Structures are given as C-alpha cells and as structure tokens.
Amino acid sequence: MSISKAYLSDIRERAEGAKGKKAALGPDIDLSRYSQHIERERIESLEGLSQQAREAATMAGIDVKEETRSGSYIQVDHSVVYERLNRAYEGKLEIMSTTEALKRFDWLGDYYWKAVPVDQDKYTAQAEINMTHGYFIRVLPHQKLDYPVQACLMVAESHVSQNVHNMIIVEEGAELQVITGCTLSKIDAEGIHIGVSEFYVKKGGKLSFTMIHNWADNFHVRPRTAVVVEEDGMFFSTYVLLKPVKSIQMFPAAYLKGNRASAKFNAILYGLKDSYIDIGSRIVLEGEDTRGESIARTIAADESVIYSRGDLIAKTKEYCIAHLDCRGILFSTRGRIYAIPQLISDGASKAELSHEASIGPIAEEQVEYLMSRGISREDAISVITSGFLNLDIPYLPQFLDRNIKEVIKATAKESM
Amino acid sequence: MQEMLRAEDLWLSLGKKQVLKGVNFSMNYGEVHMLFGPNGAGKTSFIMALMGFPKYRVDQGKIYFKGEDVTEKDIYERAKLGMGISFQRPPTVRGVTLRKFTELILNGKGREEIMGIAERLNLLGHLDRGLNEGFSGGEMKRSELFQLMVQRPDLVFIDEPESGVDLENIALVGDAINSLLGKDKVKDPKRSAIIITHTGYILDYVNADKGYIIFDGGLLCGGNPRDILSEIKKHGYGRCIECR
Numbered sequence: 001m002s003i004s005k006a007y008l009s010d011i012r013e014r015a016e017g018a019k020g021k022k023a024a025l026g027p028d029i030d031l032s033r034y035s036q037h038i039e040r041e042r043i044e045s046l047e048g049l050s051q052q053a054r055e056a057a058t059m060a061g062i063d064v065k066e067e068t069r070s071g072s073y074i075q076v077d078h079s080v081v082y083e084r085l086n087r088a089y090e091g092k093l094e095i096m097s098t099t100e101a102l103k104r105f106d107w108l109g110d111y112y113w114k115a116v117p118v119d120q121d122k123y124t125a126q127a128e129i130n131m132t133h134g135y136f137i138r139v140l141p142h143q144k145l146d147y148p149v150q151a152c153l154m155v156a157e158s159h160v161s162q163n164v165h166n167m168i169i170v171e172e173g174a175e176l177q178v179i180t181g182c183t184l185s186k187i188d189a190e191g192i193h194i195g196v197s198e199f200y201v202k203k204g205g206k207l208s209f210t211m212i213h214n215w216a217d218n219f220h221v222r223p224r225t226a227v228v229v230e231e232d233g234m235f236f237s238t239y240v241l242l243k244p245v246k247s248i249q250m251f252p253a254a255y256l257k258g259n260r261a262s263a264k265f266n267a268i269l270y271g272l273k274d275s276y277i278d279i280g281s282r283i284v285l286e287g288e289d290t291r292g293e294s295i296a297r298t299i300a301a302d303e304s305v306i307y308s309r310g311d312l313i314a315k316t317k318e319y320c321i322a323h324l325d326c327r328g329i330l331f332s333t334r335g336r337i338y339a340i341p342q343l344i345s346d347g348a349s350k351a352e353l354s355h356e357a358s359i360g361p362i363a364e365e366q367v368e369y370l371m372s373r374g375i376s377r378e379d380a381i382s383v384i385t386s387g388f389l390n391l392d393i394p395y396l397p398q399f400l401d402r403n404i405k406e407v408i409k410a411t412a413k414e415s416m
Numbered sequence: 417m418q419e420m421l422r423a424e425d426l427w428l429s430l431g432k433k434q435v436l437k438g439v440n441f442s443m444n445y446g447e448v449h450m451l452f453g454p455n456g457a458g459k460t461s462f463i464m465a466l467m468g469f470p471k472y473r474v475d476q477g478k479i480y481f482k483g484e485d486v487t488e489k490d491i492y493e494r495a496k497l498g499m500g501i502s503f504q505r506p507p508t509v510r511g512v513t514l515r516k517f518t519e520l521i522l523n524g525k526g527r528e529e530i531m532g533i534a535e536r537l538n539l540l541g542h543l544d545r546g547l548n549e550g551f552s553g554g555e556m557k558r559s560e561l562f563q564l565m566v567q568r569p570d571l572v573f574i575d576e577p578e579s580g581v582d583l584e585n586i587a588l589v590g591d592a593i594n595s596l597l598g599k600d601k602v603k604d605p606k607r608s609a610i611i612i613t614h615t616g617y618i619l620d621y622v623n624a625d626k627g628y629i630i631f632d633g634g635l636l637c638g639g640n641p642r643d644i645l646s647e648i649k650k651h652g653y654g655r656c657i658e659c660r
Contacts, residue, residue, distance in 0.1 A: 365507045368469060369547075373521050373567050374495040383520060387511025387546070 001106035011118050015128035018119035025307075026249025026278045029220050031126055034161035034191050038077035046072065046082060053154060053185040060181025061212040062152045069179075071095045071137075073151040076185075077160055078132040092143040093176075094136070098165045101136035111167060115198040115226035115255070123222040127163045127196045134164030134196070139174040141202075148177035148210075155219070158189040166197040170205035170233075178207070182221075183214040190218040197225040201233035203258065210238040215245040217273060223250040231258030231287065238266045242404055244273040244304075251309060253282040256290040256320075267296040268389050270407070271304025271335060280309025280340075285351065288318030297389045298328040300335030308337065313344045314351030324355035329362060329388065362388075382409040419483075420445045420571060420608050421466070426477035428458070428465050435461045437633035438477070445570075445606040448597065448622065450613055450641040453630035454653045459612045460504060462630060463573035466610075467501045468494045481571070500569030502560040504576045504612075508548045514559060515543040518566045530566060537562045537592055553580020554589075561592040572596060574611045578618050590621020599623070616645040629653065 022028050043049060046064040049057060053076065054064055063069050070089050073096075074082040080097045094101075102108055118128050135151045155162050170176050182193060193215075201207045207227075215221055229235050235254050254263035265281035283292035296308045310324040328337040341355040362384050370380035385408050421443050428436035435458040443449055451459045465472040466479060468491040479487045486494055509517075518530050534540050537558045548556055557577055564572055577589050597607045599622075611618060619642060627641030631653060637644055647655065 363507065366509045368491055369503070369507050369509065370512075370517070371491040372467060372469075372495055372501050373517070373563055374492065375520060376492050377490075379520070383512055383517070384509060387509060387516075390511050 002103045003106055003109045003112060007109045011113050011128060014119040015125040018125040019122055019129070021119070021121050021125065023121040023123060023222070023249060025251065026222070027247050027276060029192060029222070029247075031122065031161060031192065034159050036157060036159040038079075038157045038160055040076045040079040040081050040156070042079075043074075043081050046074065049074075050185070053156060056154060056183045056185040056214065057152045057181060060152060060183040060214045061179050061210065062150050062181045066150075068147045069150045070145040070147045071149045073097075073135040073137070073149070074154070075133055075135070075152070075164065076154045076156050077162060080133050086147075089143075089145060092140050093145060093149070094138040094140075095149060096136050097133040098136045098167050099131070099133050101167065108167075111169065111198060111200055113198070115200070115228050116196055116224050120224060123194045124196060124224050126161065127165055127194050127224070130161065130163050131165055132163050134166040136167045137176070137178060138169040139171060139176045141171040142173040143171075144175040145177070148179045151178065151180045153180070153182045153193065153195065154185055155183075155189055155191055155193060156185045158186065158191060160189070160191045161194065162191070163194045164196070166195060168197075168199040168207065168209070170199075170201045170207045172202040173204045174202070175206040176208070178209050180209070180211045181214070182211065184216050184219060187216050188218065189216065192220040192222065195221075195223040195225075197223065197252075199225070199227040199235070201227065201229045201235050203230045204232045205230070206234045206236075208236045211240070213239070213241045213245070213248070214243045215248070217244050218246050220246050221248040221250075223252070225250065225252035227252070227254040227263065229254060229256050229258065229261040229263060231260060233258060233261045235263040236266075237264065237281075238268075239279070240268045241277065241279070242268070242270040242407055244275045245277065247276040249278040251280040251282060253284060254292070255284045255286060256292065257286050259287040260289045261287050262291040264292070265294045266390070267308070269296065269298040269306055269308065270389070271298070271300040271302070271306045273302050273304065275304040277304065278307040278309070280307070280311065282311040282313065283322055285312070285314045285320040285322060285348070286316055288316050288320065290316065290320045292322035294322075294324045294326075296326045298337055298339075299331055299385065299389070300328065300337045301331040303332070303334045305336045306338070307340060309340045309342070310355065311342045311344065312353045312355070313346060314348035314353055315346045316348055317350070319350045319352075320348065321352040323353075324357075326355070326357040327388070328359040329385070330359065378409065418445050419443070420447075420481070422480040423466065424478045424480070426465070426479070427475040428461060429473050429475055430461050430471065434633065435472075439635045441635055443608055443610070443626075446608060447626065448609045448611065448624045450611050450619070450624045450627040450644075451630060452613065452616075452627060452644060452648055457630045458633065459630050460575055463501065463575060463610055463612065467491060467499055467573060495567070495569070498570035500564045500567050500572045502557070502564055502572065502574040502577065504579060506548050506556060506560060508546065510546040510549055512547050513544050514539070514547060514562070517547055518563060521563065521566050526566075533562055533565045537588070554582060554585045557581050557589055558585070558592065561589065561596060565592065565596055570606065571608045571610075574609055576612050576614060578613065578615055586617055587621060590618060593618070593622050619645065
C-alpha cells in the first residue's frame with residue numbers, strides 16, 4: 001500500500017506555493033538553469049561504474065568492493081543504478097529508493113516531510129516537485145549491523161539539478177552507521193544538488209552518519225536535513241568538505257524529542273579557491289536530560305568564505321546540557337571566516353548551554369616544538385592542521401585519508 | 417676529547433632585554449654540563465638560542481656544532497644535525513597524539529621500539545592523548561624524555577627536569593636521562609647534555625662533568641657542579657656579584 005494520496009496532494013500544494021521562496025541564508029540560485037534530465041542504466045556491481053565514476057565514488061568514501069559494507073545504494077544523476085543488501089542482513093535491514101519506499105509503505109506518511117517542512121524554501125519545493133529518488137534505509141528493531149551502509153549520490157553531467165529525498169529510520173534499539181558520499185564525476189560540471197534528508201532515531205536507537213562532500217568549482221549544493229531523536233536515542237554526525245564548491249548552504253537540525261536523547265555534530269570544513277560555504281548545525285533540546293555537542297573545525301584558504309554557524313536551543317523545563325565548539329584557521333589573507341554561535345534558552349531554566357569560538361593562526365610555538373624533534377616546518381604545519389581538523393574518521397579508506405593529508409600539505413605550504 | 421659545541425662571544429636578546437653579553441662556552445663529546453642561576457638570569461634563553469628558536473635573537477657571536485657554524489640554521493636543521501631539547505613547559509598540541517608524533521619522528525618505523533620506551537617511562541596510557549593535553553608536570557617531563565629517546569639526539573638540552581616531578585618519579589626521570597645519554601651502557605659515550613637545574617636534585621641521579629652559573633648576562637664559575645651547588649646553597653647567588 002502506498003502513502004495516502006490526500007497527504008501527497010497537500011504536500012504538493014505546499015511545495016507549489018514555495019517554488020519562488022528564497023532561502024533565509026546563502027546566495028539565491030536560479031534553478032531554471034539546471035533543467036537537464038539524465039537517466040542512467042543499472043549496473044550489476046560497483047565495478048561496473050565507469051573508471052571516472054569509480055574514482056569519484058572512492059574519493060567520497062565509497063568502498064567499491066563492498067567488503068566492509070552492510071549494503072549499498074548508488075544514484076547517478078536522476079537514476080538509481082545500484083542497490084545491494086548484504087545477504088546476512090536480509091530481514092534486518094531495508095535499502096531502496098525513497099520513491100520505491102513511498103509506493104511500498106503506507107505508514108511512510110508519518111515520516112515523509114514531517115521533519116523538514118516542504119515549504120521551507122524553493123529548494124525543498126524543488127525536491128518535492130521534481131524529486132529524483134534519494135535513498136531509504138531502515139534498520140529493523142534491535143538489529144545491529146557489523147558494517148556501515150554506504151550511499152553515493154553522484155552527478156555525472158552538466159546543468160543537472162539532482163533533487164533527492166533521503167530517509168533513514170533506525171527502529172527501536174537498533175544501531176546503524178551510514179557513510180554517504182556526494183560527488184561529481186565530471187569535474188567541470190555546472191549544476192546543483194538538492195538533498196532533503198529526514199532521519200528518525202527511535203527509542204534507544206543509534207545512528208552514526210558520515211557524509212563526505214566532494215564537489216567542484218561550478219557546483220551549488222543545498223542540503224536540507226532534520227533528525228528526530230526519541231528517548232535514549234543517539235545521533236552522531238560527521239560532515240567533511242575538503243574540495244572546492246561554488247556555494248553550499250545547509251543548517252541541519254537534530255530535534256531531541258525524547259528524554260535522555262543525544263546528538264553530536266562534527267563538521268570539518270576546508271575552504272578552497274572561491275568556495276562559498278555556509279554550514280551550521282542546530283540542536284533543539286526538548287526532552288529532559290538531553291545532551292548535545294556541536295564541533296566545527298574550519299580552515300579558509302585562497303579566496304574562500306566560510307560561515308560556521310551553530311545553534312543550541314533548549315526548550316525543556318528540566319535539565320539539559322549542550323556545548324558548541326567552533327574553531328577556525330585562516331590560511332590566506334584573501335579568505336574570510338565568520339564563526340556565529342548562538343545559544344537560546346527558551347524558558348529552560350535548568351539548561352546548561354555553553355560555547356567557545358575562536359579564529360586564529362596555527363601557533364608558531366607548536367610548529368617550532370615539532371621542528372625541534374626533527375620535523376620540517378612544512379610537515380609540522382600539515383600535522384598540526386590534520387590534528388586540528390581531527391580527521392580520524394572511522395571507516396574512511398586509507399588512501400582517501402592520505403589524499404586529504406596531501407591537500408592539507410599543499411595548501412598549508414601556501415599559507416607559510 | 418673532541419669538541420662538540422662552541423659558542424663564541426654570544427650576545428643574546430629576548431624582546432628588548434639583553435640576556436647574554438658576550439658569552440664564550442664549549443663542551444666536548446660525551447660531557448654533561450649543568451647550568452645554575454637565579455630566575456630570569458637567561459638559562460632557558462641560552463639553551464633555546466643554542467637550539468635555534470628565533471624568539472631568542474643572536475645579536476652577535478657564533479654557534480658551532482660538530483665543527484659546523486649553525487648560527488644561521490633553523491630549529492629543524494639543528495635537530496637534524498643532532499640537537500634535541502626537553503622543554504620546561506612544552507605547548508599543548510591537540511589532535512596530534514603522542515603515538516602519532518613519535519611515529520612521525522621515526523618516519524613510520526620502529527613502532528615496537530616506541531611501545532617499549534613508552535612502557536619504560538610509564539606512558540603507555542598517554543600514547544593516544546594529544547601532545548601534553550592535560551598532562552601533569554611529571555607526565556610532561558616523562559613525555560619530553562620519551563620523545564627525545566625516540567629522536568636520539570647527540571646533544572640534548574634539558575630544562576629543569578625535576579620541576580613539577582614528585583620525589584617518587586625523579587629517579588625515573590634520572591634513569592631516562594642516563595639512558596638518553598647512553599650512560600647506562602659501556603658503549604656510546606659520545607652523547608652530551610646541558611641540563612638546567614634549580615634544586616640540583618637531578619645531580620643525585622645524573623653525573624655531570626662541569627657546572628656554570630648564568631648571572632647578569634655572563635657565564636660564571638665554570639667548575640665542579642656539586643661544589644657550585646654547595647656554594648649556592650650556602651651563600652645564594654650574592655657572591656656572583658663579586659665574581660662579576
């Protein structure tokens with residue numbers, strides 16, 4: 001049974017009404033420029049991706065051999081080209097496109113566009129009106145998977161607007177890790193990726209979500225993410241942006257609805273060329289004894305501009321605690337970093353909210369300390385920068401880790 | 417004995433303050449020298465300048481190491497030539513773990529050696545912590561010596577090895593210094609050290625060949641370090657004015 005037509009009709013009507021609504025933040029994008037519709041054929045295995053696409057996927061954290069993955073979902077432009085569930089998890093885990101899930105599950109009306117408002121802005125409206133799939137991942141109650149599920153959303157052609165709607169449901173007591181790589185296989189492609197993501201972590205569930213964005217100079221990105229966490233649930237997000245992007249604006253929110261729910265956002269942002277990066281995280285503490293932590297590490301090189309935002313909003317009358325830690329390093333005199341932390345206590349007299357924000361250079365004292373042990377100046381800056389960014393991300397392939405360090409080394413050298 | 421380090425007519429300033437005024441100093445391979453002196457006399461500035469920290473500016477004079485003029489060489493170049501330093505208060509470097517850093521010093525080799533030295537210095541539990549992050553005074557000293565034992569410099573500057581270390585751990589620090597200098601072995605007598613001490617406790621564990629007092633911009637009283645310490649204990653640094 002599919003989702004109710006009346007509900008979908010109401011959603012569509014609201015989306016139509018928001019088609020011209022500019023977003024509150026970030027440069028406005030003329031979506032009419034990106035009207036190409038590209039369908040791709042399905043592949044039998046990830047080895048079936050073109051060399052270029054395979055490399056791009058790999059650099060976005062995708063394991064093309066799938067040896068350490070519970071399942072995979074791959075989308076290129078407007079087509080789902082590959083879905084695979086490790087046999088060991090049949091009956092425990094579901095992976096499919098959201099379009100397929102909407103046809104199969106009538107109960108999805110309780111989740112679809114319930115965390116992110118469809119009429120938030122023109123980008124959410126576009127994702128509804130011109131939806132081009134997106135992944136649906138659900139772990140059944142009390143199931144714990146040994147390896148992460150991986151999802152890759154790739155754009156391979158120019159003037160495409162990829163409008164995906166992703167949904168993750170971690171049922172009661174279940175645990176899931178997801179690695180998502182969003183990337184371009186055509187490096188000079190001009191276009192936009194709109195990614196609506198609605199995640200639900202049920203009672204006692206755990207979701208660890210790692211997203212690696214590898215875009216390019218002419219590409220716009222507008223993710224719209226909201227996570228609802230129930231009682232004793234945990235959400236842990238790691239976001240990595242280490243390649244140039246024309247513009248990206250996102251402000252994912254975690255709503256800690258249940259008592260003792262917790263959320264942690266960890267963002268690693270490396271601004272290159274003339275990238276415009278406006279990224280934040282918002283934690284809304286609604287249940288009692290809820291906990292939140294938001295960490296952002298930003299480096300602005302070249303002419304990049306980075307807005308690093310963080311909102312902690314306490315709404316419970318009972319105890320809750322959250323901390324925001326936002327640090328930046330400017331590698332270039334032409335770059336800009338705006339660190340904008342915000343704490344809001346909305347009648348939450350027992351809430352403990354705190355933040356620390358700083359922007360400054362790499363301490364010369366630290367560089368000299370490392371040099372005194374026989375480490376070159378260049379290597380010392382690179383090591384300190386990697387340490388600052390805290391790049392020890394679980395399940396990140398080693399060569400990707402090496403590649404990131406090479407990027408750091410190259411830009412750190414320029415900053416000296 | 418062959419000369420390892422020589423400073424000629426060294427004039428040194430820190431900010432606007434003239435710290436050293438024409439110091440001459442030399443030491444041979446395998447020797448250990450102790451530096452005494454009141455607070456602010458310039459002991460730390462002297463070894464930091466020898467190591468090449470640019471904040472400690474050499475206004476005049478030359479520094480020779482292993483026969484080579486290193487006055488214009490940077491910290492990294494001097495470290496590569498065989499100098500090393502144990503800081504009194506090393507900086508905290510978050511995100512760079514002690515394990516990662518020592519592996520980097522060894523260029524990715526000798527992981528077993530690292531574990532062995534860490535165990536010896538009771539630092540196994542600190543390997544995955546950021547450099548000096550939340551370390552106590554004693555832990556910092558042990559961590560400094562640990563890094564130097566991995567680096568294996570020929571000449572090591574040690575700034576107040578006993579400060580912040582409880583009595584129980586001073587012997588451990590003393591053993592580590594002896595090991596660093598190869599004094600616990602019959603062979604390898606060529607490593608040298610300049611050690612700054614306020615209390616002289618370290619002399620109970622480490623044999624030193626010579627001692628000096630840094631006072632009023634000069635290097636005074638070159639002699640037996642135990643005798644110098646005994647004089648300081650009796651008369652303080654007041655008598656240095658007479659020598660000056």
